[in-house]
Amino acid sequence: MRKLVLFCCICSLAFSVSAQVRIKSFGIVDPMRISINEKNELSTHPVLFLIMPHASWNHKWWEDDQFRVRSIHGFRIPSLLLRSIAREGAFGILPKESMIPFIFTTKHQIQGEMYGDKFLFKLRMGAEFGLNGNTENLTTIDYPLLFPRSHTFTNSFLWENNFIFSLEFYGKSTDGCTGLSTCRFLFLDAKINHFILPTAEDNYFALETSLALRYERFTKGYKLGVKYSSGSFPFGNMDGVFPFLDVVFKIR
Amino acid sequence: MKKIIIVFIILLGTLTACDPFNTQFDEVTKVKYYNSVVQTETTVKDTLSIATWNIKFGGARLNFFFDCLGDRSVMTKEEVERNLDKITEKINQVNPDVLLLQEVDVLSKRSQYFDMMEYLLNRTNLNYGVYTSQWKADYIPSSGIGKMNSGNAILSKYPLSSAERIALPLIEEQSEFTQYFYLKRNILKVKTLVGEKELYLLNTHLTAYGGSNIKEEQLSVLSSVLDELKGKYVVFGGDLNTLPPHTYLKKDFADNVCPVTETDDNNYEGEEEFLSLFYDNYQAAVPLENYKARNELYFTHSIDQNVFWNRKLDYLFTNQTFIKGTDITHQNISQGGTETMSLSDHTMISVEFEF
Numbered sequence: 289m290r291k292l293v294l295f296c297c298i299c300s301l302a303f304s305v306s307a308q309v310r311i312k313s314f315g316i317v318d319p320m321r322i323s324i325n326e327k328n329e330l331s332t333h334p335v336l337f338l339i340m341p342h343a344s345w346n347h348k349w350w351e352d353d354q355f356r357v358r359s360i361h362g363f364r365i366p367s368l369l370l371r372s373i374a375r376e377g378a379f380g381i382l383p384k385e386s387m388i389p390f391i392f393t394t395k396h397q398i399q400g401e402m403y404g405d406k407f408l409f410k411l412r413m414g415a416e417f418g419l420n421g422n423t424e425n426l427t428t429i430d431y432p433l434l435f436p437r438s439h440t441f442t443n444s445f446l447w448e449n450n451f452i453f454s455l456e457f458y459g460k461s462t463d464g465c466t467g468l469s470t471c472r473f474l475f476l477d478a479k480i481n482h483f484i485l486p487t488a489e490d491n492y493f494a495l496e497t498s499l500a501l502r503y504e505r506f507t508k509g510y511k512l513g514v515k516y517s518s519g520s521f522p523f524g525n526m527d528g529v530f531p532f533l534d535v536v537f538k539i540r
Numbered sequence: 541m542k543k544i545i546i547v548f549i550i551l552l553g554t555l556t557a558c559d560p561f562n563t564q565f566d567e568v569t570k571v572k573y574y575n576s577v578v579q580t581e582t583t584v585k586d587t588l589s590i591a592t593w594n595i596k597f598g599g600a601r602l603n604f605f606f607d608c609l610g611d612r613s614v615m616t617k618e619e620v621e622r623n624l625d626k627i628t629e630k631i632n633q634v635n636p637d638v639l640l641l642q643e644v645d646v647l648s649k650r651s652q653y654f655d656m657m658e659y660l661l662n663r664t665n666l667n668y669g670v671y672t673s674q675w676k677a678d679y680i681p682s683s684g685i686g687k688m689n690s691g692n693a694i695l696s697k698y699p700l701s702s703a704e705r706i707a708l709p710l711i712e713e714q715s716e717f718t719q720y721f722y723l724k725r726n727i728l729k730v731k732t733l734v735g736e737k738e739l740y741l742l743n744t745h746l747t748a749y750g751g752s753n754i755k756e757e758q759l760s761v762l763s764s765v766l767d768e769l770k771g772k773y774v775v776f777g778g779d780l781n782t783l784p785p786h787t788y789l790k791k792d793f794a795d796n797v798c799p800v801t802e803t804d805d806n807n808y809e810g811e812e813e814f815l816s817l818f819y820d821n822y823q824a825a826v827p828l829e830n831y832k833a834r835n836e837l838y839f840t841h842s843i844d845q846n847v848f849w850n851r852k853l854d855y856l857f858t859n860q861t862f863i864k865g866t867d868i869t870h871q872n873i874s875q876g877g878t879e880t881m882s883l884s885d886h887t888m889i890s891v892e893f894e895f
Contacts, residue, residue: 383613427684
């Protein structure tokens with residue numbers, strides 16, 4: 289664990305000395321996006337990183353005036369986070385007696401994008417793999433949103449497909465938003481996450497559809513939305529509606 | 541623009557208001573009926589064997605965190621199967637016509653998503669069942685409990701109908717947050733038809749919460765429900781979490797290792813007369829004079845499996861007649877025919893009911 293933190297610190301330092309590296313945006317829930325150069329971007333959530341080291345690298349392979357192709361590669365090391373939530377009493381998400389080994393997951397996706405002046409459409413497909421120690425004594429987190437995202441902690445892999453659509457249906461820009469202007473944009477964001485969760489016994493799935501309004505005013509963005517999740521899980525068929533809210537700060 | 545945002549916020553609020561973890565009860569989900577896959581033939585009888593048992597969700601004597609004896613909160617599949625098979629074996633040995641069960645899990649994480657109603661009905665001579673939950677949540681974010689659905693059940697060889705879930709008062713002292721995820725006690729009421737005769741069956745599992753008047757309030761609701769059934773054949777019982785009058789030991793039980801609090805579940809002082817109303821107006825399976833003479837022969841509960849049954853919390857009453865001398869508190873081989881200490885933290889009571 290120490291080696292990994294050291295490695296991440298060295299990487300951060302190395303990036304920071306490069307003139308091109310800059311923070312693009314960060315949010316309360318959204319990860320911090322760090323632009324390395326025109327083709328590469330890193331993202332991680334700095335607070336969550338402290339208890340679950342994670343990061344993803346987004347590389348642009350090809351682009352023309354309408355389409356882009358990217359690939360996204362990430363990792364997560366959730367052992368420390370899981371140990372902190374294996375407790376008795378409130379916020380004991382896992383049983384206290386859980387034996388949590390070293391868990392490393394890595395996700396690789398390919399993304400195609402189509403964009404115009406007022407819209408952006410992304411189709412992303414890929415898989416996540418878990419390289420785990422002995423997780424025999426580790427129970428799953430059996431809740432719709434959490435189960436697919438923690439599936440590789442106890443199983444070897446999952447498939448994940450995302451359909452993302454963003455439409456700007458209101459925009460007002462006085463000077464290209466480069467100075468202290470009064471730029472205002474309102475976006476409608478729609479996203480479908482489709483998880484295929486193979487286990488030893490069966491194939492389960494989760495489908496999450498979210499709809500959000502995103503309002504951006506110069507350096508701040510406010511996102512408010514709902515996510516509808518449904519799926520077939522080892523603990524039965526479940527669905528639910530979940531609200532979400534975030535504030536994203538953009539560095540211009 | 542403002543209108544769109546306002547509509548969106550209202551929609552968001554409406555969608556997510558009220559019950560995000562699905563812990564509340566509505567009319568549709570209150571009671572669930574079950575049938576066994578293979579029906580056992582039944583004959584119309586003048587006497588019925590009736591039993592009650594808190595089966596501790598198939599947890600047998602594993603050391604769960606809530607008993608302060610260990611830190612277990614979730615069982616393995618093998619443990620659940622093994623424990624349920626032993627419970628099934630005991631039920632088949634007694635072979636009751638009607639069985640009141642408490643702490644039956646239906647698709648809960650802690651018991652590996654077993655439907656215990658199906659499991660028991662398909663492995664015993666009981667043909668019909670009704671179930672109502674007293675603890676339900678899509679997710680309980682505490683001690684790794686996760687998804688929960690546990691409650692009261694009535695199983696019978698004879699058809700069941702008109703099942704009702706009667707809600708009991710909640711603990712007012714609890715914060716709204718705790719109360720939201722906490723147990724919602726109830727009375728499960730159902731009618732069974734034996735030939736031409738109708739018998740009303742009521743099963744309940746009252747709060748263990750001490751230090752307030754909640755038990756009295758819940759017993760008062762039970763009494764009112766029974767008053768409405770005057771003139772009908774009624775058997776009621778369950779885990780009342782209350783000691784009978786004339787109990788010698790009311791606190792400082794040897795197996796209570798949890799820190800003592802104001803709401804100590806294991807201190808029954810001041811509750812001595814709570815059940816007098818029922819002993820005065822109904823016939824108890826275990827007559828009070830028998831209990832008074834030798835408390836220990838009728839104890840039905842102990843927390844630690846290394847401490848023999850040390851208190852009576854489980855009851856059967858009727859407004860008709862239990863056949864004298866047919867009651868059995870299944871404490872051990874000599875009293876019930878099998879060893880029961882290892883099956884649950886409660887033991888079964890059975891009795892013959894005369895129509």
